[in-house]
Amino acid sequence: MTGDGRLDAQLRALRPSDEEFVEQAFRLVLRRPPDEEARERALAKLAEGTLSRATLLHELVTADEFGRVRELDDAAAAGRAARRRGERSRRLQAPPGTDERVIEIPWVLSRLREGRVLEVGYAYAEPAYLAALVAELPGGLVGVDLAEAEAPGIETVRADVRDLPFADAAFDQVLLVSTIEHVGADNTVYGLAAEANTEGRLEALRELRRVLRPGGSLLVTVPLGEPGDHGWFRQDDVRGWTRLFARAGFFVEEQEAYELLDEGWRAAPTFRADGVRYGERGPGASAVLCSELSPRRLRRLASPDGWRRTARRRLAPTYRRVRPHRA
Ligand SMILES: C[S@@+](CC[C@H](N)C(=O)[O-])C[C@H]1O[C@@H](n2cnc3c(N)ncnc32)[C@H](O)[C@@H]1O
Numbered sequence: 001m002t003g004d005g006r007l008d009a010q011l012r013a014l015r016p017s018d019e020e021f022v023e024q025a026f027r028l029v030l031r032r033p034p035d036e037e038a039r040e041r042a043l044a045k046l047a048e049g050t051l052s053r054a055t056l057l058h059e060l061v062t063a064d065e066f067g068r069v070r071e072l073d074d075a076a077a078a079g080r081a082a083r084r085r086g087e088r089s090r091r092l093q094a095p096p097g098t099d100e101r102v103i104e105i106p107w108v109l110s111r112l113r114e115g116r117v118l119e120v121g122y123a124y125a126e127p128a129y130l131a132a133l134v135a136e137l138p139g140g141l142v143g144v145d146l147a148e149a150e151a152p153g154i155e156t157v158r159a160d161v162r163d164l165p166f167a168d169a170a171f172d173q174v175l176l177v178s179t180i181e182h183v184g185a186d187n188t189v190y191g192l193a194a195e196a197n198t199e200g201r202l203e204a205l206r207e208l209r210r211v212l213r214p215g216g217s218l219l220v221t222v223p224l225g226e227p228g229d230h231g232w233f234r235q236d237d238v239r240g241w242t243r244l245f246a247r248a249g250f251f252v253e254e255q256e257a258y259e260l261l262d263e264g265w266r267a268a269p270t271f272r273a274d275g276v277r278y279g280e281r282g283p284g285a286s287a288v289l290c291s292e293l294s295p296r297r298l299r300r301l302a303s304p305d306g307w308r309r310t311a312r313r314r315l316a317p318t319y320r321r322v323r324p325h326r327a
Pocket of ligand 1: 123129182187192
């Protein structure tokens with residue numbers, strides 16, 4: 001019986017040329033064009049009949065590379081869906097063997113604001129994350145980096161985050177995903193200069209405070225664990241990062257620590273940095289701190305409510321523990 005559309009579907013699968021099929025399959029599954037060697041191999045085998053189109057798709061979907069595509073897709077989809085529901089993702093979980101992006105991406109996407117948003121360090125960001133930002137903020141996204149990269153849908157600016165070519169209060173929100181720890185460090189891995197400027201992170205945060213409007217939000221994620229200089233980035237514990245944010249003139253509005261355990265990524269409200277070292281539990285950080293900061297303003301003190309809010313913050317511990325998320 002062919003009236004149920006199955007023959008039509010089979011014919012459609014055969015319609016594109018082998019060249020078109022291989023190109024589309026790679027772009028759809030691995031989210032990239034095929035490399036030359038893979039393209040030639042697939043075309044030769046398809047021509048001689050030792051590979052079918054279904055088997056090519058099977059090979060792509062079962063490749064290790066697709067595992068990463070899937071993790072990042074899941075992370076971006078979860079963050080975007082939470083934003084649509086008006087939820088700020090908390091107590092996220094992700095499987096073992098993954099890096100910190102699977103936590104950082106949904107955490108940040110769920111807190112994305114409307115308006116003009118600056119993404120700092122976009123040049124080496126995951127395309128799945130950038131695509132989600134472009135989809136959520138059509139026309140409102142500016143990317144800044146010292147390195148250059150093509151990024152359709154994003155207004156890109158090549159600049160040092162410590163000295164930005166933007167007016168004061170130009171942005172409603174700034175996003176800093178695993179980037180601040182690299183400022184002033186040895187950035188040769190990104191094709192940039194090697195520096196050893198221990199004040200680089202502070203200078204960058206002060207500059208970002210300048211370009212953020214009063215009432216704006218800075219979402220920052222950083223590797224967490226035993227404090228130390230790794231040459232290409234600097235890791236800190238919760239106290240170290242929180243002090244840095246305060247020195248740059250920011251309030252911590254919300255903060256959540258996550259740790260990579262045997263069972264995967266889990267929220268760590270009582271996180272202890274002892275023995276938590278970068279790269280020892282998975283492919284990247286062993287723990288990550290996700291924070292939402294707001295520019296500190298003296299003006300707050302002028303209103304009774306501002307005074308109360310400021311007093312409450314001063315009395316609260318610098319690292320606020322996040323209450324278990326109620327379903
Ligand atoms: C680890 S990568 C960023 C990861 C990315 N944000 C993500 O979402 O996966 C660090 C980035 O910081 C950029 N960078 C380092 N120092 C910088 C500086 N002083 N000003 C601007 N960008 C800088 C590098 O070029 C690189 O793109």
